[in-house]
Amino acid sequence: MRFIIVGGAAATAHGSARLTQDLDIVYDRSPENLARLVRALTPHQPYLRGAPPGLPFHLDVATLLRGLNFTLTSKLGDVDLFGEIAGGGGYANLEPHAISIELFGVRCLCLGLDKLIEVKRAAGRPKDLEVIAELVAIREGRA
Amino acid sequence: MPARVEEETDPVIRAYLAGVDRTLLRKNAALSVEERFLQLMELQRLAAELRSAVRLDPTA
Numbered sequence: 001m002r003f004i005i006v007g008g009a010a011a012t013a014h015g016s017a018r019l020t021q022d023l024d025i026v027y028d029r030s031p032e033n034l035a036r037l038v039r040a041l042t043p044h045q046p047y048l049r050g051a052p053p054g055l056p057f058h059l060d061v062a063t064l065l066r067g068l069n070f071t072l073t074s075k076l077g078d079v080d081l082f083g084e085i086a087g088g089g090g091y092a093n094l095e096p097h098a099i100s101i102e103l104f105g106v107r108c109l110c111l112g113l114d115k116l117i118e119v120k121r122a123a124g125r126p127k128d129l130e131v132i133a134e135l136v137a138i139r140e141g142r143a
Numbered sequence: 144m145p146a147r148v149e150e151e152t153d154p155v156i157r158a159y160l161a162g163v164d165r166t167l168l169r170k171n172a173a174l175s176v177e178e179r180f181l182q183l184m185e186l187q188r189l190a191a192e193l194r195s196a197v198r199l200d201p202t203a
Contacts, residue, residue, distance in 0.1 A: 012179050020183065052167065107155050130162070136160060137168055141168055141172060
C-alpha cells in the first residue's frame, strides 16, 4: 500500500513529545492502491468520524474515488485519509520529501521534517504554531 | 525567502520556541522511531484512562 504518514504521527516519528490521537496519511489514488487501502481498512470497520450511527457508509474504491479526504474512526482508532494536503499536494508531490521508517516490522514512508514544517505552516492554523516551534527545535537539535 | 529562514526568523515561531521543552525532545532523540510510537501509544492509553475516570466520577 502506498501512503505517507503526515501530521502528528509524523511529528512523533521525528521526536515530537506531543500527544496525537489519530493517524493522518496521504494515500496514492491509483486504482490499485485504493483497492489495497480498502482491503487493509475494511476488517477494522471504518466509519465516518462524528457522523450519526447507521448511515449507509461503505468504504470501497467507488467511495474513495468520489471523495478526496476522509476523517474516519475504526476499531484500531481514528484515521484520516488525505488525497491532498495544503502546501504539499498529493502522494506524488510528497513522495520525494518522505523518508523511509520501519514500524513494527513494516517499512513505510513518513513525511520528512522540513516538508512537515512547511505543510504545517501552509495549513495556517493557530494551533499548529506550537507544533511548528517544536519541529523547528527538533531540527535545531539535529544541526 | 526560503522556508527554513522564514521559520527561524518568524517572531511568532521564535516566541513559541522559548516554551518548547527541549528535555523531552532530547529524550525522544535517543529513542528509535518504533520506541517513540510505543511511548505515544502508552500516553494515549493513559489519556483514555484519565478520560474514563472523569466520566465515572462526575464530581472530578
